[in-house]
Amino acid sequence: MxxxxxxxxxxxxxxxxxxxxxxxxxxxxxxxxxxxxxxxxxxxxxxxxxxxxxxxxxxxxxxxxxxxxxxxxxxxxxxxxxxxxxxxxxxxxxxxxxxxxxxxxxxxxxxLYPVVEVKDYFGLDVDQDKVEVKDEEVDQQIENLRKRNARLVSVDRAAVEGDTVLLDFAGFIGDDQFDGGTAKDQELKLGSHMFIPGFEEQLVGATADSKVDVNVTFPEDYSVEELAGKEAVFHCDIHEVKEEQLPELNDEFAQDVSEYDTVDELKENTRKDLEETRKKNAENDAKNSMVNQMMEKNPIDVPAVMIEDELDNMVREFEQQLSYQGMNMDMYLKYVHSDMANFRENMKPSAEHRVKSRVLLRSIAAQEGIEASEDEVNKELENVAKQYQMDVEDMKKMLNKSTLRLFGQDVVVQKTVDAMFEKANITEVEPKKPEEKAEEAKAEDSKAEDDAEKNSDAE
Missing domain, CATH: 3.30.70.1050 (Trigger factor ribosome-binding domain)
Structure with missing residues (x-):
């Protein structure tokens, strides 16, 4: 041939x-x-x-x-x-x-994958959040570390919120016991909200070797259709009440849970880790803002097939996330009372944004001659292989030339963003309050929906 x-x-x-x-x-x-x-x-x-x-x-x-x-x-x-x-x-x-x-x-x-002319992508004015780590935030991290290393100890008293109870239970609707409503030696932390609303609250005050009837109503949108909206009673036998005992905060604790010898060293490095994480997040947020600015200056149309392909990718990503939680797409769609067509339609603005940003960034790379070296691609491959606990050479053997090209493109896109950021005018600003961020996110979602509607009308 x-x-x-x-x-x-x-x-x-x-x-x-x-x-x-x-x-x-x-x-x-x-x-x-x-x-x-x-x-x-x-x-x-x-x-x-x-x-x-x-x-x-x-x-x-x-x-x-x-x-x-x-x-x-x-x-x-x-x-x-x-x-x-x-x-x-x-x-x-x-x-x-x-x-x-x-x-x-x-x-x-x-x-072919489109290449377009892009303007005004260097020298953009970009705000970046200042990074500050307060003492109480460090203390909270240390407290969380203590909680993760807590042990459960039996106590001879009534259960309070935060305790863990060991129990058997059997669920009935009327006189009929229903499937999936029975357990033996179940550990349940009160206040964890792991069970349906109202269940855990009724176990507060229970003692070891006691019996408690818990009366609940299943939510109308409960995932098991036969139980949704039904009133039920759970007959519970309480075997044990346990409370969390936190380890003492001393140098011995620091040595047990970390590579550091003292609590002071543990706190110092906890602060450093928080600062590094927040700096990285602040930089990523600033880069995203910069790319959005560039996109507003360079509106483009992209082929519909590219958006559909990206939607396919996003659906696969979401399905993988669901699998980690023991769910599948059919279960999720049933739970949220939706279908695949609506799910894809709701994700379409995000897919379109992804595609347009990538087209523009790759086009900038072409204009600026930004390429990925073999060493850079290999490093990216090593990172991915590490995530999947694979040998990088074994992974390379599984990939064809087209797939390997994708890794190179990811490197090129990231290098392009970094090059833009190096030439941007960065101004440090006070971080917005959570409610301000929520309002901004709501406004962006509304704008994305309006844009999608306009594009739909235009079609």
Whole structure:
């Protein structure tokens, strides 16, 4: 097979795949061997008729389409890799005259990842939050560390919120016990809100070896439809009441839970960690604001297929997050009373923003000659391999050229953002209060919805 790039301009490429007559004839023969089992010809057992008989019965070109499809599936991805083309949609294909013992030429026009002209992306005015870590915030982190290392100790008193009770329970609706409402030796922290509303509160005051009837009403939107909105009673046997005992805050504790020898060292490094995290978050927020500014100065349209592809990616990401919580997409959609069409529609503004920002950043990279070195790509691969606890060389063997290109593009996008940030005019400002951030986020969501509606009307 011979690959030829005819043209590459205006975000579209034209290329040809040329197959010799022998290559096409072999593909036709392979198609016959694969499909012959499906043909019944009088005088032959099913699947046993010779190729010439089948072609005489159904027409000379009966296997041509299957042969062409297989050649395309096998060779088209190789051609894109060879020509280093990044396509965003299926190609338009024309064929030369097709026949036995004849060469085959596929002529294709393919849409490429768009490159656009971008202006006013250096020297932007950007606000960045000042970073301050207060003593009480450090103390709270240390207190959280103590809680994570607390131990549960049995106590001979009535349970209070924050205690953990060990219990058996059985749930009934009327006189009928329902499935999934029974447990033995269940540990439940009161105030954790792990059970349905009203359950844990009724165990406050319970003592070991006591019996408590807990009366609840399942929420109307409860995930188990048979229980939603129903009144139920749980007969509970309390075996034990436990309270958290925090370790004493001393140098021994610091040595047990960290690499530091003293509480003072532990606090000092806790402060440093908080400062580094907040600085990184403040910088990332400022970079996002900068990119949004650049996008407002450079409004663009992107092909709808790119937004749909990004939506597919976002759905896969969300499904993976759900799997970590023991859920799947069907369960989630049922719980929120929605469907996949509405879910995708709600995520569409975010998908469009992702696509547009990436197109613009990659276009800036092209204008500025920003590229990813082999060492930078390898470092990115190492980071991903570490996340999945894989050997980087083993991971490389699993990736094709197109996938490896994606890692390089991620590096290029990040380098472009960093280059813009280096040349931005950064002003440190006092961080906004949580309620101010919430109002801003609400306004941005409203603007995104308005933009999406305008785009929908325009279509």
């Amino acid at each position: 011979k690959t030829t790039l005819i043209s590459n301009e205006n975000n579209e490429a034209k290329l040809t795949l040329e197959f010799e007559a022998a290559e096409f004839d072999k593909a036709v023969d392979d198609a016959f061997k694969k499909e012959r089992k499906n043909f019944s010809i009088p005088g032959f057992r099913k699947g046993k008729a010779p190729r010439q008989i089948i072609e005489a019965h159904y027409g000379e070109g009966i296997f041509f389409q299957d042969a062409i499809d297989q050649l395309f599936r096998d060779e088209y991805p190789k051609a894109l890799d060879e020509l280093d083309l990044e396509v965003i949609d299926s190609p338009k294909v024309d064929f030369s005259e097709i026949g036995h013992h004849k060469p085959l030429t596929m002529t294709m026009e393919v849409p």
